[in-house]
Amino acid sequence: MPTLACDEFDLELTLDSGQTFHWQSLGAGFVGTIGDRAVYLEQRGADLKVRGAETSPPARKTRPLAEVVARYFALDHPLAEICASLPDDPAIQTAAAFCRGLRIMRQPRWECLATFITSSMKQVAHIRQMSLALRQCFGRKLGINGAHVYAFPSAVNLARATEKELINCGLGYRAKNLLATARRVAGGEADVEGWAALGDEDLRARLCELPGVGPKVANCVMLFAYERLRAFPIDVWIERVLRQHYFPRRRRLTTAQLRDFAARHFGEHGGYAQQYLFHHARKTRPRRLSPRTR
DNA sequence: CTCCAGGGATGAT
DNA sequence: ATCATCCATGGA
Numbered sequence: 001m002p003t004l005a006c007d008e009f010d011l012e013l014t015l016d017s018g019q020t021f022h023w024q025s026l027g028a029g030f031v032g033t034i035g036d037r038a039v040y041l042e043q044r045g046a047d048l049k050v051r052g053a054e055t056s057p058p059a060r061k062t063r064p065l066a067e068v069v070a071r072y073f074a075l076d077h078p079l080a081e082i083c084a085s086l087p088d089d090p091a092i093q094t095a096a097a098f099c100r101g102l103r104i105m106r107q108p109r110w111e112c113l114a115t116f117i118t119s120s121m122k123q124v125a126h127i128r129q130m131s132l133a134l135r136q137c138f139g140r141k142l143g144i145n146g147a148h149v150y151a152f153p154s155a156v157n158l159a160r161a162t163e164k165e166l167i168n169c170g171l172g173y174r175a176k177n178l179l180a181t182a183r184r185v186a187g188g189e190a191d192v193e194g195w196a197a198l199g200d201e202d203l204r205a206r207l208c209e210l211p212g213v214g215p216k217v218a219n220c221v222m223l224f225a226y227e228r229l230r231a232f233p234i235d236v237w238i239e240r241v242l243r244q245h246y247f248p249r250r251r252r253l254t255t256a257q258l259r260d261f262a263a264r265h266f267g268e269h270g271g272y273a274q275q276y277l278f279h280h281a282r283k284t285r286p287r288r289l290s291p292r293t294r
Numbered sequence: 295c296t297c298c299a300g301g302g303a304t305g306a307t
Numbered sequence: 308a309t310c311a312t313c314c315a316t317g318g319a
Binding site for chain 3: 119120121122123173174177211212213214215216217235236
């Protein structure tokens with residue numbers, strides 16, 4: 001199987017860090033899609049084994065799969081330098097050590113935006129379920145390693161859906177927002193590709209105009225699909241971590257103050273800092289003790 | 295500024 | 308089987 005060198009990379013950790021919600025474990029690796037391509041991935045140390053779909057209509061000239069994978073997982077990010085640039089405080093240093101090899105991905109823009117619109121007020125298991133349902137109902141079916149996966153549906157395809165169909169995919173009140181946003185993107189009113197040329201503030205403003213997109217979702221999309229490594233999404237987990245470690249006995253603290261602090265303290269790679277704090281907090285969350293073990 | 299809808303998996307009892 | 312918990316956005 002074709003192999004790609006991947007230093008300072010942990011595939012499983014990266015796929016399990018709340019950036020993407022459709023990869024499934026299969027044998028010793030994972031199957032999923034990158035754009036319209038079905039992919040099987042398996043990591044052995046610094047080797048990343050990569051297999052593309054056995055395409056039935058033989059693919060026309062396309063970019064080499066290794067390039068596509070390397071770009072998707074941002075294997076070009078200088079991880080050692082990024083970690084060295086993070087502030088030297090115990091909270092972030094502990095989290096960064098815990099998350100060695102976790103990279104901030106470069107996901108397809110529409111797929112990332114649509115998925116994070118569905119993510120609001122949902123936990124990872126739900127988001128995975130909705131992603132799968134949307135793919136099965138509206139996406140293209142692809143074969144890989146004897147399994148099958150579904151590409152994420154284009155905005156045009158989702159724009160043709162009815163609200164009821166999206167509700168049947170488990171979206172609840174998010175159906176209306178996703179449908180409205182899909183229609184704006186499909187109609188060219190919202191140019192999610194063209195927006196890549198905008199500065200951070202303008203991009204955030206454009207994203208926040210879309211139905212179902214607030215500051216948190218906008219920051220996730222900026223970070224995971226637009227390479228804006230300063231973007232610092234603040235959800236309840238991160239808010240807890242920030243208050244606990246950086247403002248231990250300050251009671252009155254607005255979200256605006258937290259935002260300003262994060263931007264100043266974590267700087268140009270704030271998104272990496274956020275992802276490390278987030279993943280560490282989730283994976284080391286204090287589990288409630290049952291009465292028996294207490 | 296505050297309050298609240300909303301809903302299904304998850305874990306505790 | 309029942310019950311509490313988790314959660315971002317948007318609108319009142």
